[in-house]
Amino acid sequence: MGQPNSPKKESAQSGKTERQGSRLVRLKVNGRVREGYVEPRKLLVDFIREDLELTGTHIGCEHGSCGACTVFFNGRPLRSCLLLAVQADGAEIVTIEGIAKDGELNPIQAAFSEHHGLQCGFCTPGMIISAMDLLAQNPNPTETEIREAMSGHLCRCTGYEGILRSILAAAGRFGGERESVT
């Protein structure tokens, strides 16, 4: 049921998969094939930031509470601090850097910008990823549904009302009728 747990192993067949205790990880990130040797113990979020140099994904609590490190992992928004980099071998990942298309903000990004959905911006990458998932599953969510879906994300600026308004506004753009957000 649902999606398969893991993608196909691609790298194991080709060439060396281990080097000085590190393992080869090959994955697709934002549409591009990337690879690197990682220690088995390394977290996916550290691999994304340090090895792939995509620092848009933030590390907050490092134990799954804050949601700042959320990325799309085979289509589902997951906490990259609760995954090991080696588990991403063969996976398809989309980070915040892969959301805008041709320099044009995604409608959710635009709504966050327009409706003060961010203050310091630390939680924003995770918020945007989960908001995209929410609106893909449920294009016209109620306020309660938004609060519930976003409850796994902390905003230490406490800017939750702005985030809520942004998602409602983006839902309007997605679904047709734009809701009043005053």
Place this chain on the structure above:
Amino acid sequence: MDAYGDDGKILAGGQSLVPLLNMRLARPAQLIDMNMCDELAYARETDGYLAIGAMTRQRDVEISPLVIQSCPVLSEALHRVGYLQTRYRGTIGGSLAHADPSAEIPTALTCLEGTLKVTSARGERLCTAKEFFLSYLTTSLEPDELLVEVLIPKSDMREGWAFLELSRRHSDFAIVGVACTLSLGESDGKIKRARISLGGVGPIPFCPEQAVSCLLGEKPSDLLFREAGRIASEEAEPDSDYHASAEYRREMVGVLVRRGLEKAMMRVKEKLSDGTA
């Protein structure tokens, strides 16, 4: 698993284990990653039982039409597990094997009288929730054993049910959680069967047996449900912690058991009036 013994640790969804690794509270020498094991991800019917593979993602079980129809308490309980983003990865088996006393899945499984299927090179065994959960974060799993499936008897069509939880925010750990089911005799309208299980009030999910027996054979009423709540709160022996005192938990057991039974009764009535029962 045979080879690694105590040094090896099964990694399921990792939504409980990886935080422990990150905080260096767990330091297993070897992790055995089960995430390639698609064969253990399923929910299907097998003669009167709902069988769920240990590696089935919590979110997949939560929204499975089969689960919603045949074990609605479980679906409702899952809705309260972690966050949507952790339910996408977290598994049924992982949560059960982790055995957090305030977790929702163990509470629901205990109420539903589920069976856990455990396997090893030595063979297979089935255990009840009582045999499986031993204490805080402790199960009867041996180092060479793997939890592979849970079997839950399908819910009776006439049965009412509820899963309620008190927590500070949606998704937080339960201060007290209650799962209950209620069914009435067809001819006399008296309570024929009742099941109650409580989470967050002790080292393992707790079944208040005296509260259940005070319900059996009685006509359902608000007064009766209040009495069952009172008895349950006397039976429960919660501890105090950082989130709530023992007294507060005890008080909340009474409230939640009463409300759970009221909600279950409401569902029995709905089923009777819309003819699904």
